[in-house]
Amino acid sequence: MAFNLIESFLTDRKIKVVLDGQSSRHYSINAGVPQGSILGPTLFLIFINDLPDDILCKLAIYADDTTIYQSLSLPRSQKVCSGDWERLELAADLEYDLRSVTEWGERWLVSFNASKTKLLSINKYKNPNLPPISMLNESLPESSSIRLLGLFLSNTFSWNEYIESIAKSAAKKVGSLYRSRNFLSPASILYLYKSTIRPCMEYCCHLWAGASADCLSLLDRIQKRVVNIIGPDLASDLHSLSHRRNVASLSLFYRYYYGSCSDELHDLVPLRKTFSRVTRYSSRAHPFSVEIPFCNKKFYSASFFPRTSVLWNSLPSHCFPEQYDLQSFKCSVNHHLSSLS
Secondary structure, three states: OHHHHHHHHHOOOEEOOEEOOEEOOOEEOOOOOOOOOOOHHHHHHHHOOOHHHHOOOEEEEEOOEEEEEOOOOOOOOOOOHHHHHHHHHHHHHHHHHHHHHHHHHHHOOOOOOHHHOOEOOOOOOOOOOOOOOEEOOEEOOEOOEEEEOOEEEEOOOOOHHHHHHHHHHHHHHHHHHHHOOOOOOHHHHHHHHHHHHHHHHOOOHHHHOOOOHHHHHHHHHHHHHHHHHHOHHHHOOOOOHHHHHHHHHHHHHHHHHOOOOOHHHHHHOOOEOOOOOOOHHHHHOOOOOEOOOOOOOHHHHOOHHHHHHHHHHHOOHHHOOOOOOHHHHHHHHHHHHHHHO
16 A cells, blocks of 8 residues: 555656746656655655665765765885785775666666766875776766865865865855844844854864864854954853864763764774772762873874863763763753853
8 A cells, every 4th residue: 555655656757847937848757756745855765775785885875965985094114005905905896886886876767977976085195196996987086175964074184174164154144244233133143143154163063173273263253253243242141162162072972972872983982991090180080081092193183082082081070960961961061161261
């Protein structure tokens, strides 16, 4: 019954284009599901359910955004040129997966465009000696960055390009508020900033909160412009962006620590710290302290787990509720960090 209902919903569907009051003739749809329908997302997930079956590398799928990725770990003592065989094998696996994806598309009437496929290699080598990777008989050019789920990922682990882009976009929106200040009350401007501008400057901030201070200051200037528009009285309860990033990072760390996330994320949480003897440091530490990950690279020490582990260990014991309570923990952390500023 359900199968027949869905079959009827998808069969003999047609589309047409309407432009300036003129419409084209109807064209039959031979693949896909209706966008905007309640059943659309579920049917789309069923449609692509077998896509990962023949993939050798790792595959990340979010809606219709699919990313194939793989990592290569070479010993620090190994020279760049001595890892050529491993690189060739990785490139061969990626090419095989790209071929599997295009063949899957041919079976299910979905076309893939090599010119729209981005290739990004993230490494810290000056001369990585990367082998070429092809898709549909076209060699994919190396990109310096890609946009993935709203974020700019660069090949140098730098978030500068992304932060500069959101600062530029936010500055334009704040400029519109400034020009409208004679028509909007300060309270309305504050509401618009908090509901439409600030969220864009905080999207996935736990990932890039460790960026350079000079780059993050671009976002601070945006909020300072808003403060100048609304006045000090309304802005008195407006926390700094760095404060909000720390609260957001600690709240996520709290969830990961207690396993309120995927197993992959929970496995990345550093181990609980144990003290072999009583010292001034151990006596001040709370029972949820974790081992700080060893960092021999600056870009790693600024990443989420090492950076947030330091913040986590610096919290007082009273910030941690007796049982898992994310809202209570977040309020306690917010109050504690506010008292320090």
